[in-house]
Amino acid sequence: MAAKDKSTPGAVGHFGVDSIKVIGDQLAISNITDDASRLLAEDVTYRVKCILQDSLKFAMHSKRRTVNTSDIDFALKNKNIEPLFGFCNSDHSPFRFASGGGRELYFNEEKEIDLSEVLTASTTPKLPQDVALKVHWLSIDGIQPSIPENPPPLSRDQQREESVDPAMALKKASQLKPNQQQKLQQKKKKQMEMVRVKQFATHELSVEQQLYYKEITEACVGSDEGRRSEALQSLTYDPGLHQMLPRLCTFISEGVKVNVVQNNLALLIYLMRMVKALLDNHNLYLEKYLHELIPTVLTCIVSKQLCNRPDVDNHWTLRDFASRLLSQICKNFNTTTNNVQTRVTQLLSQSLDKDRLPMASYYGAVSGLCELGTEVQRTFLLKRLKAIGERIRVYFETSNLSTADKSAAEHIKQLLLKVLPQCLKVSPTLNVHNVMTILNSN
Template identity: 45%
Template sequence: MAESMEVDEDGPIRHLLTIESIKIMGESVGISNLNEDAANWLSEDLEYRLKEIVQNSNKFMCHSKRSQLTCSDIDNSLKTKNIEPLYGFDSSDYVPFRHTSGGGKELYYTAEKEIDLLNLLNSPLPRVPCDVTLKAHWLSVDGVQPAVPENPPLCTIEAQYEEASAMSIPNMKKNEPVAHLKDLKFSKKEHSKDVVVSSEWSKLKPLQAHSLSLEQQLYYKEITEACIGLSSEQKSQEALGSLSTDPGLYQLLPQFTSFINEGIKVNLTKRKLNSLKQLLKMVSALLENSTLSMEKYLHELVPSVLTCLVNKQLCSRPEAEDHWSLRDLAAKILSRMCKKYNNSVNSLQTRLTRMLAQALRNNTQGLAVHYGAIMGLVELGPEVVSSLVIPRLKVEGELIRAAQTNTGNVIEQVAGSRLQNMIQRQCSPILLTSRPATDNLQDFQANYGLLGQVLFNQVKTLRQNRVGLQSLSSSSGVALKSPRPPALNISSPLVTVKVTGTGNVKMNSPSPISTSISSPIAAALRLVSQSAQSTGGSIMGSSSTPVTSVPTISATILSAMMSNPNAQAMLSALASKAQSPSIPKVESTISPPKTPTTTST
């Protein structure tokens, strides 16, 4: 009756149960003249049901750690299908099948022995199995556990502690008191099966939950609500200032860390860009606090900040919203973490560099991910850029060209433009110092591909500005700072000089005194400002970070330049090189010192 499923070349599919078998089964339940199509459909369905039951039975066998299928496995499989199991077919032994063939068919059957019904009827009946019953007992009476068989045996806490200590410490007897543990020492070399212990056993201090006071809870609530934008902008700035200066935040640091971590996860899912910026500002404020140590919480903060840096989509409209500033802020925060907490134990900078380089090498991600990876590597230092970013410029140029030619994807076009501008701005000063002055456009294009043209023009502009400033400095005897100068600490008040596009010069000074700046000097200052803006640094001043918008000039140096003939000659030479033919005279307020200095450095 049972046949293997096979396909004849000239006939239909042959199933395990033939159509004749289905018709015989139908006649046994009173259904005669069964249609052949219906019998074929029933044969397919019955074959599927049987295979499903056998497969589920095999699962019960595997979970029972057995290699032999039993009748109980079949019953359990039927129960999972809400089918009443078959009663009377129970055998714990293996039931062998016998094989017979005839008429071109094969049949497997079980050998059945004959049973004498008279002996079966005269045999005594088996005992009726007991029903499932419930019995109640007392767990405790007035806080004392009664000694009944249903309850676990009585054991004191001291005995349990001794047993646990004996199991965790090698070579300790089970009934040895805890008081002798302080005198227990272990040799440096134990048996190979024992644990090697080189120090005395000491008790572990139990963990305790530190509860916050009512004032701390109120402070935490106010700070978090203000930082995530539920309050006004002024209150948000005050909250960030409090986080960066308050010396008593060490107890609230775990709560703030968890809040930032969970907040970044939630807002990344909801694509809330402003909330992500506020959370990163909280991280930056906590890093600025000199009384806090964030080293114990880097495992929570670094993944969150790194996600904001290299995540593919941070907002709902990447082509319109400014998520680039969020990536820049995340890169600066990671750089600050590396400078403050990197050591040989955690290897924070090495691990971050490896992850950013891996994100940069993944060409399947969007250009926004490459922007974040390159920005993070730029913040880690020029050595990282020279070894990881510069060799990738040719590939990045190809990706940018592919994105700009794809007119159907506006997001990638905007990302490609942003990435190209950032590479031109950040990599040009490094190429200025690493490439020889004899390089031409063909060399740049051969090394950097499509980005060679813009990088060559930018490096050429930087070289011309540097050569012009050095020649003027040597001719006038006044030393000018090179691009990206080190910090210069001058205690005198600062004068901010801003040159507008129309040639006007604006100056701000703490104490007002009328001073006139002639048009040639204004033109010279305009040229100096253009040079400072192109190099991304400050010509003279006391700023710890490079200024990209306006140069900062010490009032002492500026006053000395006003009274020094050599300095005036230098400014006149600069004025002759200015592009604007006529620049009006501008009034400024400058506070010169009582004793002007005649030389400047």
Template identity: 35%
Template structure:
């Protein structure tokens, strides 16, 4: 199909110069102020471009105006439009401090000129400004962190709402499900075993009166914890299988294995720790420690070791309750002779395990325990059992504790002086001496080829003198039979 030949292409009409809002004279005035001369066609093109940019800016500002449900455009709308178009904003114009324009008087020499407006500058009186009261800026918004709950218990801090005591209605079996962390232990065979001081008061201490309890109740709110009947039954079976120690050995082994590996025992952890602590105190406060008390302490130390072996338990909040039973067994002066050495060795191993797991989290834990053991070792008037436990405890802390306690702290010299006095009075202190020798073997293992120091040689004589200065005469004589061992001990402590 052919196109008709009589049709002519349409031409764009009205290509004459169009004048808009922005005048060409404004462009020329600006160029002349910058000492730039531009022709009329360039000024016309720039005028069209400026007018296009102004229209674009007004359209963007109108969007912000409509979004703000306003009918009057403000300088804030213009500023937001400039930011959207990636244009540097106009400084000095703010919606909070709008510019006031005044109309200038007409010019008589130019009657054709239109009205002229100019911004009015406010005159500031510095004397008045200096006399005015200074207004301090308020503190900015800040964020802080606080504990909403720790181990399921909401701490009583100002940031948290006050705890509302829950009233429990029902029979005794229903009330037995609610356990107080610092009051009542889980039900065992239908009876509540008191864990707190109200149920297990020492002799000679009176229970507080009803009026005193009423006065204390508003200030001290009892935190309640709900344990399931399964956990209560587990607690009853576990404790009955462990103690008394004359019970079935297979049940005790199974109970320790369950405590060492089972998950879901976190809720029972405070009760188990309290049960162990009360068991240790009850066994050590007897007037004469017998065979049965020694076996009870063995079982309780095994329970602590099993708790430490359970990776699912979070025991860090209870370290301050686990350490006292261990240190009590270590430093007690009157353990039964048939169990004393083994109990202190087991307690030392348990202490070593605890420090290995948590000394990284608490760097000050090992130095504090070492200071306690060192005081028990070198303080005058301590019994042989206390000194032996302190030495074995230092072995559990580590080589550095043995070096600071026995060598640098003078613990070996104290034991050597007491051993010399005991030999004169015919007192046997072999356990204490053996504990020191075991600690020195941990510090530096003895050599395989035993060769005594030759005191006729000057080097060996100096080694013996230095060894006697470090450990005392008694232990210097014991170690002098192994020359290599003596040289290692002396060589590692020479300045």
């Protein structure tokens, strides 16, 4: 509390004798003499003015015209005085003015608080949790499990580097210092000795990863569409799947082999959706597993029969979807080293030259070439257009053929009429009229 000194009326902020006595009464000090009160008032007034002047300087340096509590805190710190804690209100200080009996006082009005309301208030913060220890495996048989507590797994660039350059580990070892190389060699010797003493195969997946693999594979091929969508979304965006990637690719490959024999169209679609999810995951590098994925996708494109009722079931959608996946693989992973697109194009184009190729497989080969781009269409389809037209003409003119073959011939015709006009602008030998004549003659 502060009061104006009687000897200096109007001096705002000057502590008087009465203010010192009132403060002493609040602190249970009632025997303060007038001389002591006057000396204390002068000293307090001087120190408060110094703090206010420094606070004003901080406000001016902050380009403000109003002094706030942070300026006062900075001024106290500048003088090595402990700052005030708990006064961070942006409003003005809630002091009230009162006068009477020849005294003018400024005091802070204290409100009465009902403890029952405070205890039952909904805004009461929750009690902090007890301190606890959590144990996790940093390494299991020399293999680090992929869990949140451990460092993150390999990035996609590191996976790419290991895939392209298998001798990268040897290069890193050659860059080590002599003492580090010696330790590495000793470690290898110990591992070799351990393998000779005890023959065992370590499982690279932790228990959590094995459980995740089981749940994700069951959900992807299960009957629950909501659960399947969640599983595919996890395969698309989860960054820690590189350790399970070999098993997922093997699961897809084996699943296609079994379900093609059983003509299970639904499960083949689900497995191709898993391939699509893995291809869309930007954290994975699939080049090391193309030897499993490409034959799997090609099987769904050119297989003779994918369902039990080829004349009724819409297996054409699966062939088109697998063709788009094959195009995505060629676009993302084709290099001058592996020549993925060249080898796939040659395989599909050579299939078109086989006379005994089933019409469903013939449609798949045409669909795969159409999805590989305009240049492939112009080079491999346009020069075979007359042969394709002659082949499908037989199925339109012969009445004793199966409905499935006639449906395949009609789908081939519609596919070529849809796709080829896009590439005829760059072909000097054919035009739209010639293509329409060849196909519509059927």
